[in-house]
Structure formats: structure tokens, C-alpha cells
Amino acid sequence: MEVLAGENNLVATVRESNCIFKFDFSKVYWNSRLQNEHDRIVNTFKKGQFICDVMAGVGPFSIPAAKNKQCIVYANDLNPMSYSALVENIKLNKVGKLVIPFNIDGRRFVKSSFRNLVLKAPNPRSDSKYQLFDHVVMNLPATALEFLDSFVGVFHKSSLFSVPSEQSSDSESNKLHHNLKTIPSTTNQSTFLSEENYQDFIDFLKTSNMPLIHVHCFSKSEDATSDIINRAAHSLCLTDPTEILDLKESSSVTWVRKVAPNKDMYCLTFRLLKSVALMDPLNTQLSQHLNIIIL
Numbered sequence: 001m002e003v004l005a006g007e008n009n010l011v012a013t014v015r016e017s018n019c020i021f022k023f024d025f026s027k028v029y030w031n032s033r034l035q036n037e038h039d040r041i042v043n044t045f046k047k048g049q050f051i052c053d054v055m056a057g058v059g060p061f062s063i064p065a066a067k068n069k070q071c072i073v074y075a076n077d078l079n080p081m082s083y084s085a086l087v088e089n090i091k092l093n094k095v096g097k098l099v100i101p102f103n104i105d106g107r108r109f110v111k112s113s114f115r116n117l118v119l120k121a122p123n124p125r126s127d128s129k130y131q132l133f134d135h136v137v138m139n140l141p142a143t144a145l146e147f148l149d150s151f152v153g154v155f156h157k158s159s160l161f162s163v164p165s166e167q168s169s170d171s172e173s174n175k176l177h178h179n180l181k182t183i184p185s186t187t188n189q190s191t192f193l194s195e196e197n198y199q200d201f202i203d204f205l206k207t208s209n210m211p212l213i214h215v216h217c218f219s220k221s222e223d224a225t226s227d228i229i230n231r232a233a234h235s236l237c238l239t240d241p242t243e244i245l246d247l248k249e250s251s252s253v254t255w256v257r258k259v260a261p262n263k264d265m266y267c268l269t270f271r272l273l274k275s276v277a278l279m280d281p282l283n284t285q286l287s288q289h290l291n292i293i294i295l
């Protein structure tokens with residue numbers, strides 16, 4: 001983007017969904033054509049739910065979710081400029097008690113935020129013993145389907161209880177949890193590390209709703225639904241793509257907008273399968289590696 005005439009200043013203040021967003025157009029992503037899509041997704045959230053916004057930008061899903069639905073949102077963006085604008089917009093909209101901002105890669109964010117939420121249990125807002133996200137939003141249409149591999153094994157013992165190789169995200173989230181008064185950090189996290197507690201968590205999962213994932217993508221295919229489901233299934237290590245659509249009440253492929261004559265943007269919504277979340281990520285990586293060698 002370039003200024004052709006007038007002051008060389010691309011800082012804008014925009015109103016959307018009862019919220020204010022301030023950002024520098026030349027440094028971050030903003031598209032007012034997505035307002036309907038932002039509203040459509042946020043309208044599916046129920047009051048007080050837990051949201052994981054993996055590619056949050058300057059906050060057009062996260063901030064309305066907090067301000068209009070009182071959701072607790074873990075909001076992340078890899079671009080430091082987006083992160084700074086997100087932090088400023090959290091302040092502008094006075095949702096600092098509900099939105100926790102992060103500035104790390106999306107894959108790492110999925111793993112660490114899922115683990116942190118489970119380990120921060122119990123949730124004082126509900127009777128539930130452990131807390132899971134209710135919704136995950138992934139709006140990076142060019143590659144977000146590939147990021148679905150971060151959910152493989154996200155609740156496997158090794159993902160939940162091993163010490164992460166990079167500590168920064170955890171210490172940052174611990175610091176931020178102190179600001180988030182609605183979820184006090186637990187003092188005795190080590191109790192979750194035992195075999196017995198992991199079994200307790202597995203029993204909890206048996207009767208729990210898994211998160212709904214809303215992942216944006218592009219497709220040029222005439223049969224966009226099959227194209228998108230096949231690509232998602234591949235990232236999720238599913239041999240049968242129809243498994244994604246098994247839970248028909250919660251799965252859908254929604255057309256969002258045309259971005260070029262032969263290219264459309266869609267949103268795939270599906271409930272994370274327990275079998276995917278509990279897969280052993282090491283075995284999966286090994287079998288994928290072996291497949292590559294054999295092929």
C-alpha cells in the first residue's frame with residue numbers, strides 16, 4: 001500500500017461490531033470486507049465461552065468476542081506489529097481482563113494454549129474439572145489448513161505434560177494469567193503430571209464437547225467442499241476424510257467471498273475429533289516420515 005497524495009500516514013481508526021480498532025494499514029492486515037464473516041463466527045459463540053484465536057491480527061474476532069459475549073480469549077499473532085496493535089486495541093476496548101495476547105507461531109500457540117488451559121483447571125466460572133476451548137478460529141486462508149496438524153496429539157500425554165523445548169511462551173502465559181483474574185493460576189500444577197491424573201483427564205474428555213474449529217481457506221476447485229475436506233483430513237492424519245463430516249450437526253463448509261475470478265474463500269467448521277487429539281504425535285510423525293521414504 002502506498003500514499004499517492006497528502007500526509008504519509010496510514011494509521012486508521014475503524015469501528016466494527018461495536019468495537020474500535022486502531023492500526024497502521026501499512027504494517028498489519030485489515031479487510032473491512034470480512035466484517036460479515038467476523039460477525040458470523042462471533043455470533044456462534046455463547047456468553048463466557050473460551051476462544052482460541054490463532055491468527056488474531058489486530059483483533060476483529062477476539063475483541064468483539066470479549067466485549068459483546070464476555071468470552072475469555074487467547075489471541076495470538078506472529079507479526080509483532082499486529083501484536084502491538086492487538087494489545088492497544090485490547091486497552092481501547094477495555095477488555096484487558098478477558099483477552100490474553102500472544103506473539104508466537106500459530107503451531108506452537110495451539111499446543112501451548114491447549115496445554116495451559118487444561119493445566120490451569122479448575123475453572124471458577126463452571127463446575128467443570130478441566131477447561132477446554134469451546135472454539136478455535138484460524139483465519140490465515142493461504143495456509144491455515146496445513147496448521148491443522150498442530151491438533152494431532154494435542155491431548156496426548158506427551159503434549160500435555162512434557163516440558164516444552166521453548167519456555168518463553170509458557171512463562172509469558174503464566175505472567176499473563178496473573179492479569180486474567182477470572183482464571184487464577186493454580187498453585188499445584190505438578191499434581192496433573194501423574195499417570196493417575198492423566199487418566200482422570202481422559203475420563204473427563206469422554207463426556208466433554210471437543211472444541212469447534214473454524215478454519216479459513218481458499219479453493220479453486222469446482223467441488224470446493226471435497227477439496228477442502230480432503231486437505232484438512234490430510235493435515236489431521238485421517239485416512240477417511242468423511243470422518244470430519246461425521247458429526248453433521250457441527251460440520252460445514254461456508255462460502256465467505258470471492259477473492260479472484262477463479263478463487264473463493266471458505267470457512268470449514270468441524271468439531272475436533274477425540275481420536276485426533278489423543279494420537280501419539282511421535283508415532284504419527286514417524287509413520288508420515290516412513291511413508292515419504294517408501295514413496
Ligand SMILES: C[S@@+](CC[C@H](N)C(=O)[O-])C[C@H]1O[C@@H](n2cnc3c(N)ncnc32)[C@H](O)[C@@H]1O
Pocket residue numbers: 029030031034054055056057058059060061076077078079082104105106107139140141
Ligand atoms: C488474513 S490475516 C487475519 C487477521 C484477523 N484474524 C482478521 O480476520 O483480520 C492473517 C494473520 O495471520 C498472521 N500470521 C501469519 N503467519 C502466522 C503464523 N505462522 N502464526 C500466527 N500468525 C500468523 C498474520 O500476521 C496476519 O495477521
